[in-house]
Amino acid sequence: MGTLEGHLLPGMGFLLYSLYYSVLTSLALLREQKALEHPMLPRKLWGHRQVSYEALVKVLIPTFATICEFFYPLGVNRLQMIDWKDPRRPFIFKDNWEHITMFGFFILSGVVDMVSQARPAHRSVKLECAFEALTFYVLVLLMATHIENKSSMEIRVHLLLMLPSFLLAVVITVETWLPSHPPIWVLKSWLGLVFSNWMFQICEMYVPPTGQPWRSDSPTDHAFLTVFFCWYMALSAALFVAIYGLCSLWHSRYSSWEKTSGPRYQRCRVESGCEELERLKAEALLQDGVV
Template sequence: MGSLEGHLLPGIGFFLYSLYYSVLTSLALLREQKVLKHPMLLRKLWGHKLFWQVSYEALVKVLVPIFGIFGEFFYPLGLNRLQMIDWKDPRRPFVFKDNWQHATMFGFFVLSGVVDMVSQSRLAHWGVKLERAAEALAFYVVILLMATHIENKSSMEIRVHLLLMVPSFLLALVITVEIWVPNHPPLWILKCWLGLVFSNWMFQICEMYVPTTGQPWRSDSPTDHAFLTVFFCWYMALAAAMFITIYGLCSLWHYRYSSWKKTPGARYQRCRMESTGEELEKLRAETLAQDGVV
């Protein structure tokens, strides 16, 4: 869907996923975890036992793109763009190019989610490498299709999609490195930042359909082109600030939660073997006073 709704859905999906991943990364760094653990769904959901142990991440990867695919072909309701070839035309031309490109992008993210589900439940040893490979493939597909997606577009649309390809390529590169260098905290942070840049820039594309100034972006204006690049740089700084904020909030929660878990009790104190009875009684009285016992 080359429209506001068509860019808003993946933008929201990527943004929520980036926030979720940023929280996981922040907590993992605070807890000094060596492995980034993803929360799993409960074994029983709505009273039914799940056949597979599924993570929230994998579920989102499958459900959100499926909604996107449905929207590409059947939104607004009543339309049907599922046709790929116009059989009524003797030349048999391909039709609905943009929709099929978007659906293909969504489809590879669905594939990534399915791979996550299978690997998390069946392939304990090779699971992580397989998950990262499928995720990297999805972003490489985005880049490949985006290269042809911008054909026959206005110069402004070409510019905004080229800028979107920058975080896409870097994300694909980082995830590819994770295949061979897993569980590396700097890569976790870089992935969070790039994900926030990618999702925030999707919102900027949405803004171009409904300009905040009330005036449309002009493809024939060098100034508009220049400011578009300026805004992209600002979005990179905004993404970094967002991750720092998330880390700070998680830090406050982590230390506050850790303090709640501490239970009061008698402190260990060394007692010399040659201590007299009076010294032992004095030490016992001090210990009771520390515990708040009168």
């Protein structure tokens, strides 16, 4: 949907996912983990199968967005792809079907995650990363045709969106072979924040806060759009640093709480010539079979 709602929904979904991944990355760095640990849903909801929150979000949000592409606003039906009444048999609802294809690959990535995580003994993290990378490659490919027949301003803003999309695809491809590499986690988190935040810039173009719409025939507006993209990159980096700082505070507070609430052990002061010590040594030797 080429509307405010059509960009706001995926923007919110990507932002939630990026914030979630940034928190996981921050906690993994603070705990010096060798791999990211994705929280799983309670087993009572899925029986003996394990399903992560990440996989569930990948399926639910794109599914809802796909339904909206077909039937929003109410009374609209975009299920038809070809106009059979026209002798030329043209494709119709091009933009909607491009969005639906993008959402479909995200759903596919979530399903692959669920199938892989359902069998912990045979889980393939590389397969999960490979399908996630494929999703972003498809996103870039479809975006290349999605900008056709649009104004120069819309083309510029979507081209700038393609940059973090392609870099995310490359980073996730590298993560497929280097899953335990913290710099890759940080870079993926930052690019995800850039991508999701720039989606909100697209929403701002539909409802500008200044009340003055962006002008496609203005070189100044085109230049400022690129400047804003650079600002969004810096803003996303600052947001990740803030998330890391909050996680650091929580981690230090949680660690100190564990130390104070846990059992305390004190070394027993025993003299070297104590009879009790000699008796314990003798019992230990007997138990080991030493004469």
